[in-house]
Amino acid sequence: MKTWHRFAACIALGLVGGAAFAVHQVRGGLSDGLASSGPWETGKSFGTVDANALTRAKVALSGLLALPAKEAMYFTAKNDSDGRALDGRCNYVVHGGTLDGRWWSITLYEGEGWLVKNAANRWSIPASAVATDAQGRWSFTVSPNAQSGSWLPTGSVDAFDLTLRLYHPAADIIKNPEKAQLPIIDRKGCA
């Protein structure tokens, strides 16, 4: 093999390998790995000039036009509270208490972040859609089948994630998102 053949082979492998590794990392999820609370993950630098190149690329792919934390925080869960991947053929109960912000909603996505087609035409549960008890506790069901009460359809997709949006979050959550008391995701069985 001639010298230039060896250089050409290594350069070609470097180009393809470097780009492929970058794509693999960018597709690895919305979180930049800086903060997690239970199954929920978020980043502290979404949408800001402080974001590093990897975080900026991840947000562009999975959460384009995300707002900085002062305005809104985005917590994404790909697993239930026991660490199992969220599966659209399973039933879940999502329950929590008062979230320290002005307004919240939880939206179900598949793939890079697309709403799932479902017969109920329902894709999110906003704070105004759940009943709270005297202690501020609330819950709703995530299921492929219609349920009584607040219900978020999965569309029976193989895998999904949940994104909790918290608008105008309290200063404590912005500063220490890993200490935020976020909803529990309990799996109740699968079809």
Added chain:
Amino acid sequence: MMRRWLFPIVVGGLVAWGAYQATLLATPYALMQAAMKKIGDRGPENQFAFSPMTTAANQTIVRPSPDLAYAACAFNVSKGPVLVDVQPVPDHYWSVSIFDARTDVAAVRSDRDTKGAPARLALIKQGQTAPAGYEPVRVGYDRGLVLIRILVAPASTFPTIDAIRRKSTCKQV
């Protein structure tokens, strides 16, 4: 044998590092360009396009919120400042955010910031000045996106909110 491969492998490693960095740096620009093209297809540059409520059937931008009414303007300040006037929606969360071509947020103003008053922003680049009465927002790139978000709750309030938001404007001076 190994000595003949050593230098090519080192060069290949450096090329891999460069390709990795270049891919990361190019991704936001490419995806933002695609988003601006999609929004541009719905209306001219420097003008708001008012979207219906997002459903699984009409989503164009990744990870949309079905609880928010969106209006987007693909801006271009190359020929002069772009003025953004946002009509407030009483008793509803709303915000206007300016994203540059690299996806960074140049500014966000919400009803909390304006205390319910209209937001009046002038998008300018270096060498341009904001007209009187407008808050200057300096952008690092000629092009980008203005995005208005309005919380629609309950859903039945959308027609009222839609009529108000359509009074918002995005226009070049």
